[in-house]
Structures are given as C-alpha cells and as structure tokens.
Amino acid sequence: MLRITQALAMVQNAILALSAMALFALPLITAYDVTLRYLFHAPTIWATEISIYLLQFAVFMTPGALLADGNHLRVSFWIETRTGLTRRIAETVTALAILPYAAILIWFGTSYTLRAFDRGMLSPTLLQVPLWIAYALIPLGGALLVLGVVLKSLTLWGEQDKAEARA
Numbered sequence: 001m002l003r004i005t006q007a008l009a010m011v012q013n014a015i016l017a018l019s020a021m022a023l024f025a026l027p028l029i030t031a032y033d034v035t036l037r038y039l040f041h042a043p044t045i046w047a048t049e050i051s052i053y054l055l056q057f058a059v060f061m062t063p064g065a066l067l068a069d070g071n072h073l074r075v076s077f078w079i080e081t082r083t084g085l086t087r088r089i090a091e092t093v094t095a096l097a098i099l100p101y102a103a104i105l106i107w108f109g110t111s112y113t114l115r116a117f118d119r120g121m122l123s124p125t126l127l128q129v130p131l132w133i134a135y136a137l138i139p140l141g142g143a144l145l146v147l148g149v150v151l152k153s154l155t156l157w158g159e160q161d162k163a164e165a166r167a
Helices: 002-039 046-063 063-069 086-097 098-119 131-166
Strands: none
Touching: 002 046, 002 063, 002 131, 046 131, 063 086, 063 131, 086 131, 098 131
16 A cells, blocks of 8 residues: 555656646746847747646646645635544545546546547647647546545555554
8 A cells, every 4th residue: 555655646746846847937938938029029939839738737737746745725724623533534525525526627628638639639829739738638637636636545544554553
C-alpha cells in the first residue's frame, strides 16, 4: 500500500511541478509579446494561443494534486474542528463527493477529445494546433482528480494504521 501511495504522490508532484513551470512561463510570454507589440510594432503569432494552452494545463491538471495535499479550495470550518475518526470520515466523504464531478470531466472531456480527433479539428489560428490535444487535458485532469481522491483516502487511512501500530 505504501508503494501505491508513493507512486501516486510522485505523479501528483510531477504535475504540480509542470503546472508551476507553466504558470511561471505565462507572464514571461506575455511580457515578451507586449514588448514586441508596443515597442517594435511586431506582435507574435503564437503568444496568446500558447498562453491559453499553458493556463488550460494548470487549471485542469492540478486539482487532483491540490486535493491530495489538502491545499484545494474548501469550506473547512467544520472539518478543522474535528479530530480522530470523525475528521477522517468527514475528509473521506468530502473527497469521495468529488468523484461525480471527476466522472463528468472524464466522460464529456473524452467525448470532446474523440470528436475533435475524428473530425481533424484544428485551432483557428496560424499555429493550427490539433484541438484534441487541448481537449485531452480535460479527461486527463479528471483522471488525475480521481487519483487525488484515492491518494487522499489512502493517506488519511494509512496515517491511522501507522498511529495504531505505534500505540
């Protein structure tokens, strides 16, 4: 069980690192494009589109990792005041409540991705990026959200097993 938890945590940490790099690149790309546009009157043809894809990556790929770490957005006033078994159950139930949302992301995201792939849809810009690549981030993000729920649950109940073993 520990190996599974460590493997899931490694995947989630890698996604967080990639998302951090994407978010770091966004203002650099924007500053570059603004500089070229206003100082040299020669804007790039790629900056806006690449920025959109980087932001999509960060938005769809990180929620699972944030959930697993407990850094996701949540209403915590009730859970934070609980301890022991009550808190673990509450944390697990709230994590499991995310699964229908993840299932919707996977189902509809896969549908959109396959449709874009089958139709050969391209972005309506000069870059003409195949849209299935951008759409694929949606079901991948949903799958990572499911992994985040699994990791959160394993971590919650694995900590209890360790505490009971020490006692």
